[in-house]
Amino acid sequence: MSPALLVEQLLNGLQLGVMLFLMSAGLTLIFGVMGLINLAHGSFYMVGAFACAAIAAATGSFWAGLAASLAGAAAAGVLVEVAIIRRLYDRDHLDQVLATFALILIFSEGTRWLFGSFPLYLDIPPLLQWAATLPGGLQYPVYRLAVIGLGVAVALGLFLLISRTRLGMRIRAGENDREMIAALGVDIRRLNTIVFALGAALAGLAGATVGALQSVQVGMGEPVLILAFVVIVIGGIGSVRGALLGALLVGLVDTAGRFFLPRIAGLFVPPAEAGLVGSGIASMLIYVVMALILALRPKGLFASHA
Amino acid sequence: MAEPILGVSGLRKTFGALKVTDGVSLDLRPGEIHALIGPNGAGKSTLIHQICGSLAPDEGRVFFEGRDVTASTPAARARAGLGRTFQVSTVIPEFTALGHAMLAVQARQGTSFRFLRPVAGDRSLREPAMAALARVGLENRAHVPAAVLSHGERRRLEVALVLALGSKALLMDEPMAGMGSEGSRELTALLSELRREAPILMVEHDMDAVFALADRISVLVYGRIVATGTPDEIRRDPVVRQAYLGDEAS
């Protein structure tokens, strides 16, 4: 196996990892600040992808689509938070699960109503439709490199936002003591809406960027959502740093599994089946890893709520 | 001197830089009430948590009836016979007072993994449970859901539960908290009688109750025990007067 192939897999893993981080950051913030479990977070991913595909098709510009994905997902986030989610903060987790499950049904069927059942296709912008030659002679699509760069930039921005700004200070205060922050005169309702919309926008951005690599279709958010759950459970619920490290771990392990396991399976089953068996077992792998981590550390690797 | 039923040696616990428990050793002997007093923030509740097992100490050992129980869960300690009552009464909201006591009886019998026979009308649960309620004067409130019981009644229910449980020693975290003077008097009489069945290690702020009840008193200041002795010795102890009772007097 050549080093170039390994580097390629490493980059693929990084790319999956940063996308998972965009999803998980919102989820974990929403849980940390509002104590809410949001199953419908994958719907914002889907909304972002559809908004991007629709606007890109209408204007011919991927970049306009990307902006639309941020705006569309954030708007959907604000709408959902104001209309429904804010009634759920004081409810138990069961009600939150049920209501956000209902939101998934509404978003999925609603999207199918608007766009039909067939997948949409979103092209990579011409600016990024070429392959770079990496040291070692590896040809690697520039778009994927750009996705990694975007993810890293967003992660940095998010950490700066949380550690350096007034909003970030309020988020941190909200995680520690909701009553205290209300007593300090911060409008907790507005803070909740902003955090929720921020999380939704990040998910929408992830959906749009991944939409150009895969097809844009109803239900696309769900596998990502479940992986994002795994990420934040591994990382420690409520911890953005945990989400980042968990996302990278999941991205790399999953990619490695998908790369190596079909080859290993090929040693045992006929080649025609090896791919399917291997990729299926690879899909399981990440859950096995999660179970092992939790068996040793039930609160995840970086629990922020001791 | 009788062998202590409960012993704590060299217990240490820090939260960050704060030494909340700083090398505490104490014991509880059969037939006595041992009161733990100290100013707010002295680490009394944290100490109780470590003794009952809901908080793990950084160092030190807890012995119960001569066995090292430092690594045991709270439930295992309760099964061994170390009963506890809570600072803030903690009840199972939908259970009645009798339901609580019956649960304690089945816990004592170790029969929580019986799946078939209904508990309603089960006399082997009901009779000991009613007896325990009667001892704290709650027999007429047996069918009231705990969520509806008054503060004082919940306090008494806490005591009824450790009675029904048949605990050999009791940890009580501020049993008098929030009781009116009438209630306090009744509870004081009950605890005074109870010590012969099960010695009591109690944290308490009500100094009248402490000096009326305690056979021994330990004074905890900043996570350390600064004095242990009979109520008279503690009253006269200059260190205690300065560190604690002096504050009260001023």
Add this chain to the structure above:
Amino acid sequence: MPERSFVPSRGLVASLAVIALPLALALWASFAGETFYVTLATRIAILGLAATGLNLALGLGGLVSLGHAAFFGIGGYVAGIVASHAMEGTSVLGLPAISEMAYVWLLAAVAAGLFALVMGAISLRTSGVAFIMITLAFAQMIFYLAIAWPGYGGEDGLPITLRNGFFGLRTMRPMPFFLISFGALLFGLALFAVLKASRFGAALQAARQNGVRLASLGVEPFRIRLVAFVLSGMITALAGALYADLNRFVSPSMLSWHMSGELIVLVVLGGVGRLAGPLAGATLYVLLEHVLGGLTERWQFFLGLALLAVVLLGRGGLMSLLAPKGVRHG
């Protein structure tokens, strides 16, 4: 402990009515020759049983499991695998493949029970949101295993050519199969009622409401919850085996997380912790699916709206409309 009166309570009457409904529907349909409605009643009974299993963990134990599809699917795959091996005349893991439901149910319950034991032992160390997510992740593990395993249909699922037998009854006919399913439902409901009233049930409900208090009495909440989780998974697996026989098909969709979500929906729609709640929820769900599904292809959109309304406005589900409850526990 409320003293028992001889006048049947409104709750009991409502429960009996809910339980009798699928039976009445099936009997009517059978006489009217409408076999489609017999199948609909069978679906109600089986989904009601699956949700009754979940109700043990969720309603009595307060364990919000978003992974019960794992048990439902394990039951389904056991039925499918045994049936397919029985057709071929081969054995399964050294066990004989006997195409007999009683045997299939036993295997299904054992398989699901073992998986629930492992899943519970790890996930019950956490609580709240983490528990929800971990149970979901365990179900995904099985979901992907079913897709990856090439021997039993993989992604395409596994057809069951002939339903498993039941002591010589003609299980391929709708009415006998309904009666078997309804019998299994009654068994599940009886088990739930007995467990709820037992010492174990008291400890389990105490664990839900105040685990610290239970521990202070010397009972480990973890062990109580684990046993409840295993029993719950076994009942849901029994329903899964029946569901596979009903459809004569089992596929990874039985294991999908949508299935787990739907099971929660059934329990909450009907009434959490209530004996007939899950069955009431299943009845409402299947009828809604039938009626709305006949009107619009997008019925799940309206289901979503209805669910939102139930969560935001109505508390306590259908059973609390039929019979508002007082205090439950002695």
